Amino acid sequence: MAIYSERETWNMNQMHAHQLEGLKRTVTSAYHNVPFYHETFKDLHITPDDIQSLEDLQRLPFTQKHHLRENYPFNMLACPMEDVIRIHASSGTSGKPTVVAYTKNDIENWADIVARSIALAGGQKGDILHNAYGYGLFTGGLGLHAGSEKLGCATVPISGGNTANQITLIQDFKPKIICSTPSYLLNIGEAMMLQGIDPATTSLKHAILGAEPWSEEMRFQIEKLFQLKASDIYGLSEVMGPGIAMECAECQDGLHIADDHFLVEVINPDTLEPVDDGQYGELVFTSLSKEALPTIRYRTGDIASITKERCLCGRTTTRMSRVKGRIDDMLIIRGVNVFPSEIERYICDLEELVPHYQIHLQKKGHLDHVTLHVEVEQEFYKKLEMNFNHPMAEKLVKHLGQTIKMKTLISVEVRLKEPQSIPRSEGKAKRVLDERTKVMPSPRSFIR
Incomplete structure (x- = not known):
């Protein structure tokens, strides 16, 4: 097992102490700098001094996507605009887009989280990484790009589309890792076969796949087609971007959450009450290190379960199941x-x-x-x-x-x-x- 960070093997007391410190910092920043949170906390008669344990997280309000839209574009920021070095946004196809921003520290933390994710999937310094996630306002392409460079991979920023060129560069550059949605990787493999290329003969050994729900059966199809290890990555821009959780290549038995940067809950979306470990519910995340846009109890709409059981790979971080789907899907x-x-x-x-x-x-x-x-x-x-x-x-x-x-x-x-x-x-x-x-x-x- 290749451990990227010692935090992946922290014991429960170490992690909880670190998380409580981050939670207090997040709540204080949100309360004093974000009008939406300040007013919501006042309505609930909560101040940062009331947060003295991780259990106090349950006292805090939920954040939903419509709150970000209602505060479009920059009213959720907790820092001056001069401290912001990156802005991402959703497509806005169903209304105003959700806007997220990053400070220099946010970008560095994000790159480190994604580097850890690539290492979890089997990547290492010196590998060539073919990044077929879209670049632009979508966080996938630039998120994987920064993490790849942080890990020390030679990064091919091809983005999505132009499948013929994707195949040419895979044949010529011989990357070890490919990053894309699972459906697009199947598309690439199918296009290869139409050209008379056996996908199993390429240099690819690891695939980092996400941005859409996919089944264990589809994983089997992809691994059989390309003869590689396909691992699931999870993220969403409102909380950070890709890298919030990543499956380890050793076990492929749940995605390791970056507990040192995010607190995870699973709730019943009807009652808003927590569900037991191992039970499916809606994922809720609280950021612990974000500066530009701290996120408190963000309801993702994604359906999954979590477990605190230690993974056989030796890492001690919380694991989540593959996302079953979205509530609205x-x-x-x-x-x-x-x-x-x-x-x-x-x-x-x-x-x-x-x-x-x-x-x-x-x-x-x-x-x-x-x-x-x-x-x-x-x-x-x-x-x-x-x-x-x-x-x-x-x-x-x-x-x-x-x-x-x-x-x-x-x-x-x-x-x-x-x-x-x-x-x-x-x-x-x-x-x-x-x-x-x-x-x-x-x-x-x-x-x-």
């Missing part, structure tokens, strides 16, 4: 809740299919109707003689529909699609197309 079909990643796993289990799919939601009368478009594998398509009325195709459709019904309790109409017919993503894959005219109610009571 959860499908509610005739009263049944399901995440797209749950459907994905049953697609990946079938060798006749490839993990390129879209879920279409429609209304038939007053009832929801789900149509699953999924591509067949090229050789299987040939066996069908390019005819989806073939008995083997009908058998596959029936099997997948019955499996999804039995496992998730929702009925889907399965439609097989020919190879290369579903749009490919160069970033986050668009899995769900909601074609219903009526707006869905807010997701409730998701825990099963």
Whole structure:
């Protein structure tokens, strides 16, 4: 096991003492410098002096995305603008973007956190790292870039898109590590095969994949295709960016949270009460070292679980499960809740299919109707003689529909699609197309 920082093996007392110091610093900064927090604390009759233990975290208010939008662009800053050296923002497709800012210390801490993450995934100084995350206001590309350089990797800042050039540089530069969304790495592998290149023959040994939910079954597909280790990375710009948590290559059994920089909670989003370790709920993060934009109890909308059990790799940090999905991505079909990643796993289990799919939601009368478009594998398509009325195709459709019904309790109409017919993503894959005219109610009571 290669340990990047001794903090990864701190005992509970060491970590809790460090976290309490960071929590007090964060609360004090937010109270005195951010009007939103100052007024919210006053309404709750809380001052920084009231925070004397980690248990006092429960007394603090939650922060949500709409709070950042309502304070657009810079009213959440806890430092003067002259101390800010970087600004990132969300796309703003559903309203005002959420804006985050970083001081010099924030950027240095972030780079260190991501360097640790790359090391967790198997990277080391001297490796060539192919960074296919998007550069710009999205934090993924620049976040991985800074961490790669901090670790001492030779960083290829190719960004997303231009898949043909991605393949050329992978062939010519021979990187050991690739960073991208899992769906885009599958896209690259598929494009390689169309060029007659076996993805398993490349130099790639480690993949750092994130920015979208993905299943264990998709991990198996990627690792088999490229013959590498695929590890999950987690982050969100409102809390810092990529690197908040990272899976270790040794065990691939949960993502190690950077406990020295973030306090994590898991709550039931309906009751806002904490759930037990190992139970799924909404992830909530509090930053412990951020200067420009301290974050207190930020409700991420991401569904996962955490465990305090020590990982077999020897690190003692809290681990979180792979994100199951987002609350607002959860499908509610005739009263049944399901995440797209749950459907994905049953697609990946079938060798006749490839993990390129879209879920279409429609209304038939007053009832929801789900149509699953999924591509067949090229050789299987040939066996069908390019005819989806073939008995083997009908058998596959029936099997997948019955499996999804039995496992998730929702009925889907399965439609097989020919190879290369579903749009490919160069970033986050668009899995769900909601074609219903009526707006869905807010997701409730998701825990099963």
